[in-house]
Amino acid sequence: MSFTLIGKHEKDKRSCRDGYVQAMLELMEADKSVVHVDCDLMGCINTKKLLAAYPDRTINAGIAEANAMGVAAGLTATGKKVWMHSFGCFSSRRAFDQAFMSAAYAKLGVKILGSDPGVCAAYNGGTHMPFEDCALYLSVPDAIVIDPVDYAQVYALTKKLTAVDGRISYMRMIRKGFTTIYADGSDFEIGKGVTLKESADDQATVIASGIMVDEALKAYEALEAEGIQIRVIDMFTWKPIDEELIVKAAKETGAIVTAENHNCTCGLGSAVARVLAEQCPAPVEMVGVHDQFGQVGAQNFLQEAYKLTAEEIIANVKKVIARK
């Protein structure tokens, strides 16, 4: 793992989907076994570029996600390395029995891509807003669950996950309008969190992923100005979660705040809390969606509505420090 933090809260002119497509163009050129299966959403993540370059290995399964997942598993059984994409709500809920039995249980390592995670579904509204997609995949034995943040991370992890055999993975992906955290060329290891900020004076740790990483970095800056040092971890792998790093943070800082664009009762917050309860009990506060459905609106409105903000992280850091 070698990364360069940018973290200046600036929007990238590219999209995360460009990171996926660029990685796939390189993978498909180098390896004839790499296949992309889509569900009539190629226009949404620019995979028509893959179709143009590799028409025999870019498969549009139409609006039929359950079958697409099964086809992906069958392709995998013939030796293919297969990515299956739909919106996060459909590549989880709509195709879950197929992901579970045809792929995971059968040890066929389909790589599942779910775009528009959580509030990123924005104007598609509550019907399309998955706060439970990762929860479903967290429940699958041996699955890998990833909530990445930007172009560089999606690019690197697309390549890493493609090489994984015999176990399924689910990766969320913001389509557009994300904030750059890492410089291009940064590398990441599945199952290893990234410590973005740390000092000997840290009073608490914020464990975040996806769009909440930038909010955590904003919270860090605001708290530092108040004289409160915190540690910030990008926990992009939710499963297998980096238990060692969580326990180290709890021992060294004594308090934890989790931050996720997902239902925290069955997501990153609960996963971190399980590790702490078993290995190193410490006070925890969770920033995330608290058992609610999604709704329609602009992403910034939704982040305010569900309190997925730096301000909420700051308030919870202070709250958790007071509980120490």
Place this chain on the structure above:
Amino acid sequence: MQKAEKMQALREFAAEIRVETLKTIGSLGFGHVGGSMSIVEAMAVLYGDVMKVDPKNPRWEDRDWCVLSKGHAGPCAYATLALKGFYPLEETRTLNKPSTNFPSHTDRTKTPGVDLTTGSLGQGMSTATGAALGNKIDGRDNHVYVFVGDGECDEGQVWEAAQFAAHYKLDNLTCFVDNNKNQLDGAVDSVMSHGKGIGAKFDAFGWNVIDVADGNDVEQIYDAVHEALTVKGVPTCIVLNTIKGKGATFAEPSAAHSSQPSPEQWEEAIAAAEAELAAVKAAK
């Protein structure tokens, strides 16, 4: 080999599969007898003549594939594969016992020769379709056979896969419909009827459809499979009009989905199947 000799050999193989399937399920005492018995003849034709397989190398890349989307017919596959030499017959007698490699529903991670994992109905249709596409992408000269039940055709996923296979012109895919006219809660027509018929549905989805009047007759199945192999540009559906529980004395009259007969009924059924095997051999 002349066709008549070949049919005789396939009838014998089918009679052996029936005996061994009954002994396999009988070793436990209960199980999915009905849907295992109805596809015996089709399995005999596939593994006795049509399919290229290598029992010493079950994952041979150029093999033909067989997927029981109706995964509960696993015991029939286990007996067939054992008779074909994939593993000793006695191993099948561990069916559903602790740590067995022969679970109720077929599992590619456990049983040599089982190509895909099935059990949640409808799913094998999609995975078989994916396997056919993968083989086509790689230009392999092989074929994928998939069995779906008529009750299973209630599942929407069967039809999602059917439209996909036709769209991608998967002529290396053949789907057998085990049209035994019964599902768990009763007659298919009473539980969930199929409109103008399952064959008509496949036809509407763009498939080549062959109706086999007696789906428990090896010669009719043999002819249909070889006809299917000549059809290019579309997948073929072979509707096998079968009898649920065929040849199992306790199961055939009731067309039951699963059976738990008494030990005496098991003995009677196995004896009857063995007598049938002897009669088929004597007819040579």
